[in-house]
Structure formats: structure tokens, C-alpha cells
Amino acid sequence: MTAEGKEVLDQLSPTQEHFLKKYLLENRLTIELHELSKPGCCQLLGPPFKIQSDKEGNNNDEDKHQSLPLLSFFFKQFVTEFPFITNNSPKDQLNFWQNTVQPFIEKFNQGNISSSDERRNNITKRKQVNKKFLSGLLLFFNSTLITDKDLIYQNQSHLKASDTGKIDKLQKSSNEVAISMAGLHEYELFQYKNDISINIVSVRDVSATSVPAYTSWNPLRYLRTSDTQVQTHNFDFILQITTRMNSLDGDVIKYKSHFIPRHYHEFKLLSQSLKKAYPGLMASKSFDLPVKSKSDQGINSQEYEPSISSKVSENSGQSNSLYREKLRLALRGYLRSLISRPEIVHSKEFLKFINDENLIFQSLTVDDLVDYNKRLESEKKAFVTQLEFQHQASKVMLQLSSDFDEFKSNLIMKPDTILKIFEDIEKSSSIKSQSKVIRTFNEWCKLEVAATIYQMFLSQDNSGEWLNKCRRFHRLFPYNVVYGILRFTNPVKIVGKVIDLLLMNIPTISFSGSEKGETRNLLSIIFTLLLDEDLTDFEKELTALREDKLDTDYDVFLERIEAYCQLDTNIVDDIREESMIKSQDFLLTILSTELILPRIQTSLDQFKFNKIKESYEAYSHLNEDKDVTKSELYLNLKQYWQVQIRKKDTNLLKQLWKEPELTRLLKDSISIFYQPLIRVFAKADMHVVFRSFQIFMDDLMKDLYLLSNKEIYYLNPFQIFERIKGLLDKHEEVLWEFLHNVYVHDEQHLFKGIVKWTEKFLLFLRLKFVNEEAVKLIISLNGVSLNEELFIKQLNAQTNRVVEKRRLFKEYFENKSLIGKGISAQDKIDEGWEDVNGKLFGDTSAGDFGVNQEDFEEFNNMHAEADLDADGTLDNDLKKKLLKLEEDVNEIGTSELDKLDGTIKTQLSILLKDINL
Known part of the structure; x- marks a missing residue:
């Protein structure tokens, strides 16, 4: 390394050095992960995989191991050390890796399975590897490996005063969530995708009415008879279609809105026409049309809704209310999934469905307005119920945070703290006898589970479909047969026999004269x-x-x-x-x-x-x-x-x-991972727990059905909360007794091994605070000739890319959290949960565990970007900014930074070889 080159590195600021390390690690991980997609990749990870000899007959394990230093280290320290694997003899472990896993991976990579990115978008080298997997590994290694000035960077605050104020405001607003549903004409509060918003605001009962003929005959809606049209269906779903438009000067946003009635058969025709027009696109499960439910008949307004029924118009004569409510919500979810794709939004099939001039009207009837208000109140109550769950969880969280003070301190400094909690479970089979921390944690878990049950099965647009599928599966599942097997037979042998049956090779018959039959399982x-x-x-x-x-x-x-x-x-x-x-x-x-x-x-x-x-x-x-x-x-x-x-x-x-x-991979994996669990469960009276689980599912499905179809409309939010939470209270002792029995009968110490394996991550993350030299990465040039000016330019570009990307996401999430920016009530609820759950560790930050807080936020942003991009909901404006950012950085390039990859690869091989946790 020249003196000038060393001087360039020495003059880097802590921020520049941190981001140089971050880029080099990300680049190295990208290269290594890409290598894993190629045939022959296993031997690059080193032992226990087989290492093939080179042309000269040399078998140098060390050279192979050094070719992927980061992945080899992670594989050796964490993958091969997983307790279920190490629980086997060294001979069986070696056989599993060399004769089962390695042949399968080699075969799989020869097939060249495409990536999910390839199915959707343009590909660059940076996107060739799984984003989420890359981001997780990058967060891990970037947090554990340090440079000379890295700790200085990690101890500094990199937020401007204005940014800090925004974060405080965000945290404050999430503590004071207030649900306000957007009205019919509050267009600025609507949720837009591709500049269009769709809501089904009302359901009109047309079963006993006849309607004057429209200006032109529409065979999709009515059968024509003389001067009137007789309805061929019972209900019209009233859609509100709102379009967002920029004015000519681009500064003012204008809105155009109208209503249009559509019945269920027309939704079916729309689905069929879109599948014909876009067969590849509409193959996605997210575009499946919801089915009708026989239990979606609404409720008797006079019996269950005295407060609401009094508001019903005297002219309406309606005795039932909220009929087809579950189908309304499901169809709304279906339409909102469609408008996430611009090609569908602007297709002639979809435009005809939402813009038929013969059906459009500008204002609702009196009866429509009454129905709309009732359904709006029902939706609002669903959100208020979620707020009740949050309120109760927040109270428990405050107590839990207080009880956790000592636990958090011990967890940070003594990773074996988790193991001690599990040892408490070994002492007693009742939750009432556990420590205060565990009891409070148990309450928090029940609230989280109860809230999840409510949100999944009762509050979402597609909740009805989920509930129907689960109830159908519950009815068909052979509980009694399984119970008998668990009680009167050896489940290990039964499972083994079933596996043998499924994986037993049998001859297949070929009906072609030119082909021979083959043997398959x-x-x-x-x-x-x-x-x-x-x-x-x-x-x-x-x-x-x-x-x-x-x-x-x-x-x-x-x-x-x-x-x-x-x-x-x-x-x-x-x-x-x-x-x-x-x-x-x-x-x-x-x-x-x-x-x-x-x-x-x-x-x-x-x-x-x-x-x-x-x-x-x-x-x-x-x-x-x-x-x-x-x-x-x-x-x-x-x-x-x-x-x-x-x-x-x-x-x-x-x-x-x-x-x-x-076949060999499946059989050996079951032997290694599944059978040890079955052995433990068999000794823990699995049949008793299974019967208790059946009773719990009976109670859960019964209560959810009653809540979904009747009680949810007249119970107040606290009563709904108590109903679901009480069900979990009723069955909790069975779960804790099972956990106790499992832990007591775990003679192979599988669960204790998993806890210790988890603690190993914490030890590695905090190693830099105990022994800096053990994880210090020396960045050097080692004779590499640099264009110093371009090197600094490219480094600053990469630094600015990361910082600007963080700012864009912070701005995006912050704007979503502000009232009046089109945030949905569900977004507010989700933010509330993030705030409540964020209190679990109180003032404890990711930095206390050795993870830089800003790197952790970037990790979350990358996951959010991948999820939003995958389902087509990534904000277009944000997407354009992110693409522009990448294009600007790509123009500057990384040629000088990439010259350091060889030296950093060597440094990593030397450094990681000496770390043994």
C-alpha cells in the first residue's frame, strides 16, 4: 500500500469509514449469495460438505473455505450448530450434510429456478439475491464487525434536530390514536392507488322493487319486459368511485366522484373479462373473486339495533340491516386489490365496470344514506374495538416494562438470562406459580393473540372468507382419529409408518409404448x-x-x-x-x-x-x-x-x-427435526393436550361465528374484547401444563439447546464491547492502485444513497402518520400497535444489544420496500425517488470501491477464522 493510499484511508471520517465498511460487506455478501445459486456451491462453504479435488489432485479445504468467508462463518457457527442437528452423532451429521443436503442443493442449482424478482421486475446484480436475506445478514455482520473509527460513529447521533422533532411528533401521535372515518365527500382523506379510490358505501335491497327503464338497455343487469325492468338479483352494491387529478399547473389536486350500482353477477363478469384480457396477471391468488356466504343475511334491526333502527327512514320499511355486509367488505377488498395494478385500472374492461354512463348517479337516496351511515358506524366500531385491545395491551405493557427493568439489564449483560426463564417453567406447571415477569408476559401474549384473532377473523375486508375456510377445515379434521392414535399407539412409530408409506417407492404404469414405467414414491x-x-x-x-x-x-x-x-x-x-x-x-x-x-x-x-x-x-x-x-x-x-x-x-x-x-432430503430432515419432537411430545401426554386443543378450537369457532354474524353488531368494543380474551383465559392452564411437561421430559435438552443457540447471537453482537480486537476489520489497500478523487466521490455517493434512502422512508412513514394525508384508520391502528409493542423494552434501544439503531431502521425499511413492491402497493412517488436515487449512484459507479473487495475478502478470512463462540 502506498503512503498516499494509506493517507486517504486515514483521513476518512468515522461516517465515511462506517459506510465504506458497510458497502464492502454488502458487496461481499451479494457476491457470496450469488455464488450459492451456482452448481458446486456447497464445497465453497467448506466442511462438513465434501470438497472436490482440483485438476492437480489437491484437496485444499482452507482455500475453499476462504472463498466465501462471511457465509462460511455463518454456516459453521449457526447453521451446523442448530441443536436439532448437533443432537445427532457426528457420523449422522456428516452423512446428512454430505449425502443428503449437498446432492439436493447441487441438483436444485442445476435447475436454475427463477427468482421472484425475475417474475416481476427488471434485474440488476444488486437485486439478484433475496433482499430480505441479504439485509438480515448485512445487519448481523455490519453490527458485529467494526473498524478503527466505527465505535465513534455508532456512538454519535446522525439525526438533525428537525428530524428528531418529527420522530417525537410521530411517537406522540401514535399514543393518541383517534379513529375518524372519512365521509362521503372528504376526498382528500381517501386511500388512493394509481389515483383512484374505490369504496362500496351501501347495499341496496332490490328484491321486491321494479325500476324504470334506463335510457339504454343493459342485458347484464336486467331482463326487459315492456316499460319496466324486472330485477334478476336481490341486492345492488353501491360503489363510490373517486378519481384524483392534478390541475394544469400541477399544484392543485382535484377530485371527481360518482356512484354506480353493481350486483354480484356483474362482479363475476368483470372477473371473467379481466382473466381473459390479462390471463398471466390475473392468475395471482390476490385477484380471486370472493364467494357468497349463506350466513350473510344481516340482523334484525329492531331486536339488535334499537339505537340504529330509530334512525331508519320511515319510508324504507327495512326490517333487516347490514345484509350482505361480509360480501360488501370482501368485494371492496377485491376491487382495491385490482386498482393496485395500473394496467387493470386503465383497461377498457375495468373502466366499463366503474364508468357505465347509463348507471352513474351523483348522490345517494335517503335509504342509501341511512344504510351507509349504519355500515360506517359498524366499521368504526370495528376499529374502536381494536383500540380497546390496544388500550388494554398498553396497560399491561406499562406493568411489563416496569417488571422487565431488571430482566432487560441482565439480558443485555448476561445472555443466559433467557435460559433462567425457561428453568422457571420447569419448576411449575401452572402460570399462577410463575414469576411476576412471566405472568405479566403471559398477559401481554394473550392480548396480542386476542387482537390478532379479532383482526384476522372479524375486522378485515376478507375476514369472512378466512373464518369460513377455518370453520370448514375444523369440521373436516379427524380429531377423534388422531386422538385415538396419540392415546393408544406409539406416535413415533405411527408417524414413521406414514412417512415410510408416503416415501415408499412404487412402480408407475406407462401407457405409452415408447416409454418404460418408472419407480416413484x-x-x-x-x-x-x-x-x-x-x-x-x-x-x-x-x-x-x-x-x-x-x-x-x-x-x-x-x-x-x-x-x-x-x-x-x-x-x-x-x-x-x-x-x-x-x-x-x-x-x-x-x-x-x-x-x-x-x-x-x-x-x-x-x-x-x-x-x-x-x-x-x-x-x-x-x-x-x-x-x-x-x-x-x-x-x-x-x-x-x-x-x-x-x-x-x-x-x-x-x-x-x-x-x-x-426424497432422501425429506426423509432425513424428518428424522433429524421432526422425530425428536414427537418423542418429547409423546412423553408429555400429547393426547390430553390434543383433546384440550380440540375443545379450544370448538369454543373459538363457535364464538367467532356468533360474533361475526350477530353479536358483533350489538356488543360494545369492551364486551367483544372480553369475549375473545376470556376464551384465552379459560384455556391457558392447559398450555402451560403442556410446556412444563415438554420441558421436563426433554431428556435430550433440545429446547435448552435452542435457547443457548439464540444466546449465541447476542454474544457475537456484543463481542465488540468486550474484545474489540477480536472483531476489528482492518481496511487496507495492499498494493491496490486507486484513483483517490474518484474513490472519495464514489464513497460519498454510496453514503448519500443510504442516508437519503433513510430520509425518504422516514418522510414517507411520517407523512402517512399525519391526519389529513390520506392515512386509513387501519394504518393508525397498526401504528398504535407498533407504539404499544415498542414499549416492551422501555428505553432500551437496539444499540444496547450491539445493533446500530439507524442500521436497524434501514433493515426494517428494506423489508417494507420488498413487501410493498411485491404486492404492488409501493407508493409511486416514493418508487420514482428510489429509482432516481439508484440511477444517480449507478452513474458514478463503484469501480474504485470494488478494488478493495480482494483485500477485504482476505481480511475477513483471517479475522473470522479465529472467532469461535
Whole structure:
């Protein structure tokens, strides 16, 4: 290393040095994780995997181990040391890794399963690995490994005074949650996706009425008879459609709103037309149309709603209220999932559904308004009930925080504190005999579970469907058969026999004269049949796209898409690299690259490709010009590509189920992970607990059914809270007795091992406070020649990227939390839970456990971004800012920073080799 190079590193500020370390670790993890997707990756992790000899016959374990220093360390210290694995003999462990796991991974990587990112978006090298997995490992290593000036950075506050004030304001507002439902004309408070908001504000009973003919006949709604139209359905769902528009100067937001009636059959027709128009896109489960429920008949208003029934209009004559309420909420959830996709929002099928001029009206009738107000009050009560759960949880949390003071201090300084809590469980089978901390923690857990039950089964738009599915499963589950097996037989042997049956090889019959029958296991046959059903559906979607959406003029591009799905991994990586270098959409790169045959050679083919590019530009600006017809060509090709990817993955999975490596992995994994648990549970009177669980499920399903269909409409929030919480109180002793019995009969100390394994993470995170030199990473050049000016420029760009990204997310979440910014009542509830649960450790911060608070927030932001991007709900404005940020940084590049990867890799190999926890 030159004196000038050393001087550059020495002059870095603590912030620059911290972010240099962060970038180098992230870059190294990205490279290493990418290596794990290639054949032969297992030997790069080192022992206990087999190491193949090189061409000269050398078998250097150390060289292999050093090629992936970060992942090798994590694998050796935490994966191979998991208690269920180490509970086996060294010989069995070695056999599991070398003869079971390694062959399966090698086979799997040869298949080249596509990533979820590839199915949706453009790919860059940074996105080739799973974001969440990368972010978790990065947080772990960035928190444990330090540089000379790293502790100085971690002890500094990096928030401006203005930012701190905003955070305080956010925390204060979440403590004072007040539910205010947006009114019919409070458009600025509505929730918008792709500049449109949809609500189903009322349900109109039309079963006993006839309506004057509209200006034109609509066969989808009525049967025509002379001057009137006789209803062919019983209920109309009144939709409120609100569009958000910018004025010409761009500063003022305008809103346009109208109402339109739609009955359930029209929702079915919409679903069918969208599936025909967008077969690839609509294959997602999130776009499934809700089904009707027989129990969705509403309630007798005079018996259950005296306060509300008095408000009913004298002219309405309604004896029932809130009929079809569960279906209303489910259909609203369905529509809101549809508008998350711009191509659907601007499609002619969807626009016709929400904008039929023959049906639109501007104001509700008196009866509609009465019905709307009742349903609004019902929704508001659902949120108030969640607030009641929060209020009760907050009171317990205050007590828990007080009881936790000593525990938190011990947990920070003495990681074995967790083990001592489990030892208390060993002493008594009753929660009443546990320590005060455990009793309070038990109360908090029950409140969390009760709130989750309420939110999942009673308060969400799709709660009715979830409850119906669970009740159906509960009715069909053979509790008595399982109870008899657990009581009168050896469950270990029974499970073993079932596993042997499922994995037993049986000959299959071939009906083709050219093919021989093969030997496969029953489980493989079952899953193969299920995958064949998916493949049949994919073929239907591809046929629909080819014949109805894409004419033969574009066959050459369809062939290129099909050819891409058969490419080797290395060529796919080259195409991804080309896409990144050109800053081009990945699908456009697939359609134009020279690496795929048939190539675009004729002027006619080039003309067609230019048309695709124009369609892509229209697709990219769909929300601006709102003309979906211009983008249909690109969208249809993209759907064809995505379905082909799913088809390829399904074929690979089908092939994988036929391979003996998967069968061996399943059998050995069950032997290692499942059977030890069964042995322990068998000694803990599992049949008694199972019967108690059945009784609990009986009570839970019964209470939820009554609450969902009747009682939720007239019980006050505190009564609903008491109903669900009381159910958990009633059954808690059974759970604690089971936990006690399991722990007592855990002769192999599996659970104690899991606790110690968890404590190992805490030890490693805090090692820098005990022994700095053990985890100090020396960043040096070691003869690497740098362009010092460009090096500093690139480092500052990476630093600014991280800081600016943190600011964007902080601003985004802060704006969501402010009243008047379109935040939903559910968002306020969720923020309230975050605030309540955040009090668990009081003033204790992530830094007390060795994790930098800002890095932890960045970890949460990355998870939030991945989740929002996956379900299509990432705010468009935020998405544009994030993309612009990445583009600006990519222009500056990382060439000088990447020169340090070789030296940092060597340093990591030396440093991590000597750490043994």
C-alpha cells in the first residue's frame, strides 16, 4: 500500500469509514449469495460438505473455505450448530450434510429456478439475491464487525434536530390514536392507488322493487319486459368511485366522484373479462373473486339495533340491516386489490365496470344514506374495538416494562438470562406459580393473540372468507382419529409408518409404448399430479395470449422468450448484466440481445421491436396518459414471459419431485427435526393436550361465528374484547401444563439447546464491547492502485444513497402518520400497535444489544420496500425517488470501491477464522 493510499484511508471520517465498511460487506455478501445459486456451491462453504479435488489432485479445504468467508462463518457457527442437528452423532451429521443436503442443493442449482424478482421486475446484480436475506445478514455482520473509527460513529447521533422533532411528533401521535372515518365527500382523506379510490358505501335491497327503464338497455343487469325492468338479483352494491387529478399547473389536486350500482353477477363478469384480457396477471391468488356466504343475511334491526333502527327512514320499511355486509367488505377488498395494478385500472374492461354512463348517479337516496351511515358506524366500531385491545395491551405493557427493568439489564449483560426463564417453567406447571415477569408476559401474549384473532377473523375486508375456510377445515379434521392414535399407539412409530408409506417407492404404469414405467414414491406422485394441474392452466393462459392477444407477426419474439427460459445460468447472468449496463428494461433486453436465438436481423423485425419499445414507454407512463391500448403489446409480451417463467419453474419442480435427492432430503430432515419432537411430545401426554386443543378450537369457532354474524353488531368494543380474551383465559392452564411437561421430559435438552443457540447471537453482537480486537476489520489497500478523487466521490455517493434512502422512508412513514394525508384508520391502528409493542423494552434501544439503531431502521425499511413492491402497493412517488436515487449512484459507479473487495475478502478470512463462540 502506498503512503498516499494509506493517507486517504486515514483521513476518512468515522461516517465515511462506517459506510465504506458497510458497502464492502454488502458487496461481499451479494457476491457470496450469488455464488450459492451456482452448481458446486456447497464445497465453497467448506466442511462438513465434501470438497472436490482440483485438476492437480489437491484437496485444499482452507482455500475453499476462504472463498466465501462471511457465509462460511455463518454456516459453521449457526447453521451446523442448530441443536436439532448437533443432537445427532457426528457420523449422522456428516452423512446428512454430505449425502443428503449437498446432492439436493447441487441438483436444485442445476435447475436454475427463477427468482421472484425475475417474475416481476427488471434485474440488476444488486437485486439478484433475496433482499430480505441479504439485509438480515448485512445487519448481523455490519453490527458485529467494526473498524478503527466505527465505535465513534455508532456512538454519535446522525439525526438533525428537525428530524428528531418529527420522530417525537410521530411517537406522540401514535399514543393518541383517534379513529375518524372519512365521509362521503372528504376526498382528500381517501386511500388512493394509481389515483383512484374505490369504496362500496351501501347495499341496496332490490328484491321486491321494479325500476324504470334506463335510457339504454343493459342485458347484464336486467331482463326487459315492456316499460319496466324486472330485477334478476336481490341486492345492488353501491360503489363510490373517486378519481384524483392534478390541475394544469400541477399544484392543485382535484377530485371527481360518482356512484354506480353493481350486483354480484356483474362482479363475476368483470372477473371473467379481466382473466381473459390479462390471463398471466390475473392468475395471482390476490385477484380471486370472493364467494357468497349463506350466513350473510344481516340482523334484525329492531331486536339488535334499537339505537340504529330509530334512525331508519320511515319510508324504507327495512326490517333487516347490514345484509350482505361480509360480501360488501370482501368485494371492496377485491376491487382495491385490482386498482393496485395500473394496467387493470386503465383497461377498457375495468373502466366499463366503474364508468357505465347509463348507471352513474351523483348522490345517494335517503335509504342509501341511512344504510351507509349504519355500515360506517359498524366499521368504526370495528376499529374502536381494536383500540380497546390496544388500550388494554398498553396497560399491561406499562406493568411489563416496569417488571422487565431488571430482566432487560441482565439480558443485555448476561445472555443466559433467557435460559433462567425457561428453568422457571420447569419448576411449575401452572402460570399462577410463575414469576411476576412471566405472568405479566403471559398477559401481554394473550392480548396480542386476542387482537390478532379479532383482526384476522372479524375486522378485515376478507375476514369472512378466512373464518369460513377455518370453520370448514375444523369440521373436516379427524380429531377423534388422531386422538385415538396419540392415546393408544406409539406416535413415533405411527408417524414413521406414514412417512415410510408416503416415501415408499412404487412402480408407475406407462401407457405409452415408447416409454418404460418408472419407480416413484407416493408423495412424489401426489405433488406431480398437482403440478400437472398448474401446467395445464399455464398452457391455457399461453394459448389465450398467443391466439387472442399476440398475432403471428410477433412469433419471433415469442420464440426468443421461450428460448430464454431454456438458457444456462451463466448466459442469463450475462443478459442481466447487459440490461444493467444499457439501463434497459429486462424484457426488452431479452427481446433484443444477441445472446438469444433467433436474432433480430430483418428491418421488419427491427420495426416490430421499435413498436414494442414504444409500447413499453406507454406502459411506463400509464398513470400519466391513462391510455392502456398503447401499452397492450408490451403488457401481453410481459405476461407471456411471466407465464413461461412460471411454467419453467413448475416443470423444474416436477422434475425435482422425481429425483431421489429430494426424497432422501425429506426423509432425513424428518428424522433429524421432526422425530425428536414427537418423542418429547409423546412423553408429555400429547393426547390430553390434543383433546384440550380440540375443545379450544370448538369454543373459538363457535364464538367467532356468533360474533361475526350477530353479536358483533350489538356488543360494545369492551364486551367483544372480553369475549375473545376470556376464551384465552379459560384455556391457558392447559398450555402451560403442556410446556412444563415438554420441558421436563426433554431428556435430550433440545429446547435448552435452542435457547443457548439464540444466546449465541447476542454474544457475537456484543463481542465488540468486550474484545474489540477480536472483531476489528482492518481496511487496507495492499498494493491496490486507486484513483483517490474518484474513490472519495464514489464513497460519498454510496453514503448519500443510504442516508437519503433513510430520509425518504422516514418522510414517507411520517407523512402517512399525519391526519389529513390520506392515512386509513387501519394504518393508525397498526401504528398504535407498533407504539404499544415498542414499549416492551422501555428505553432500551437496539444499540444496547450491539445493533446500530439507524442500521436497524434501514433493515426494517428494506423489508417494507420488498413487501410493498411485491404486492404492488409501493407508493409511486416514493418508487420514482428510489429509482432516481439508484440511477444517480449507478452513474458514478463503484469501480474504485470494488478494488478493495480482494483485500477485504482476505481480511475477513483471517479475522473470522479465529472467532469461535
